[in-house]
Amino acid sequence: MLEHLRSFMLTPRFSAGIWFFSPASSRFHAKYSRDLSIEERLEIAASLAPTGLAALEAHYPNEINEGNLSMWRAFAAQTGIRILTVIPLLFWDELFEFGSLSSPLPGPRAAAIERTTAALRLNRQLDTDFAVVWPGIDGYENGFGLDFVAARDRFASGLAQAMDAVPGVRIAFEPKPYEPRGRILYGTTPEGVLLGHDVERRLVSPANKALLAQGHALCCMNPEVGHVLMGFEDLACAFSWPLQEARLAHSHWNSQPLGNYDQDLSVGVVSPEQLEALVYTLKMYEYRGYFGIDVNPERMPVDVALRNSFDAIRAAIDRVEGLDHEAVLFSHNHPDQARGWLEAYLTRARAARPQALSPLPRPGPLAAGPSR
Numbered sequence: 001m002l003e004h005l006r007s008f009m010l011t012p013r014f015s016a017g018i019w020f021f022s023p024a025s026s027r028f029h030a031k032y033s034r035d036l037s038i039e040e041r042l043e044i045a046a047s048l049a050p051t052g053l054a055a056l057e058a059h060y061p062n063e064i065n066e067g068n069l070s071m072w073r074a075f076a077a078q079t080g081i082r083i084l085t086v087i088p089l090l091f092w093d094e095l096f097e098f099g100s101l102s103s104p105l106p107g108p109r110a111a112a113i114e115r116t117t118a119a120l121r122l123n124r125q126l127d128t129d130f131a132v133v134w135p136g137i138d139g140y141e142n143g144f145g146l147d148f149v150a151a152r153d154r155f156a157s158g159l160a161q162a163m164d165a166v167p168g169v170r171i172a173f174e175p176k177p178y179e180p181r182g183r184i185l186y187g188t189t190p191e192g193v194l195l196g197h198d199v200e201r202r203l204v205s206p207a208n209k210a211l212l213a214q215g216h217a218l219c220c221m222n223p224e225v226g227h228v229l230m231g232f233e234d235l236a237c238a239f240s241w242p243l244q245e246a247r248l249a250h251s252h253w254n255s256q257p258l259g260n261y262d263q264d265l266s267v268g269v270v271s272p273e274q275l276e277a278l279v280y281t282l283k284m285y286e287y288r289g290y291f292g293i294d295v296n297p298e299r300m301p302v303d304v305a306l307r308n309s310f311d312a313i314r315a316a317i318d319r320v321e322g323l324d325h326e327a328v329l330f331s332h333n334h335p336d337q338a339r340g341w342l343e344a345y346l347t348r349a350r351a352a353r354p355q356a357l358s359p360l361p362r363p364g365p366l367a368a369g370p371s372r
Helices: 002-007 038-047 069-079 106-126 148-165 189-202 206-213 225-230 235-244 272-284 302-321 325-333 341-350
Strands: 014-017 053-060 082-088 131-133 171-173 219-221 251-253 291-293
Touching (some): 002 325, 014 302, 171 189, 225 235, 225 251
Parallel strands (some): 053 082, 082 131, 131 171
């Protein structure tokens, strides 16, 4: 691990969801700026290529579809900004009032499977990296008497059916504990890992089964920082679950108070220490995927929010890359010889003038002199 930490460096590639380039609807206030067309949003995205935007994410069929595919292809060719994922829109339509893939109503569930299948076809046609699936409307408010097992079975089997219809396209599943439903199925990161196993054992397509036999994961994950914190999970620990199984296909980045509603603040605004811990975990387990920004910049221009978020991630990576990795590992592996050392060390690592603080020798036998 020490050799790996010294040799592997995180090199962030940034993606962004095209949905937040135009103001979102709210129950509580009017939109603070006018709606933007997809063409206008793509124009803003093109201007961000020099600052690091490398890929875009879009929902099917409201943002990307068969009718505007030529526009998206032309944008990618002209700017070099990839189409990273086409996401089936499974949470917005009135049709999905009582759920999409998990719906107990045959008509809406069949429509959800067909929409997922159509989105997977576009992903394959565009040679994307994966298809994000978010079960925002699949859940409940009153769980009394609910057949949870049957609801999970409908969701997993419906997703497997769509994947078998378009074999070879990976899923990047995104858990969220609540909102818009009171409780959402598969709300936490470990539940997303369990879903991956459940879906993969249901796949019957020869092409999909061959990929699984080769050791590939097909139902992977796209955990979002805000959603993880809404569920009171620890970021570094939560992300380590899909990393452990090579299921971390993608990651969504913002910041969020513990619990609360889904705020989608710019990266690093809240709990920067959680951001640094997560970045260090990604470094430990060699994450090479995109850093997808998913924010809701209500009170600032979207290009400003994106540049701020890019820089917050770059700054966090810069801080952790410069750490004393040997001492950090020693403090965890020999806690009896490093009591309080890591806490003091991180205080100094975050200080603008660490020389103004008391001296801190390296821990245990790593120290040149007695530990403080």
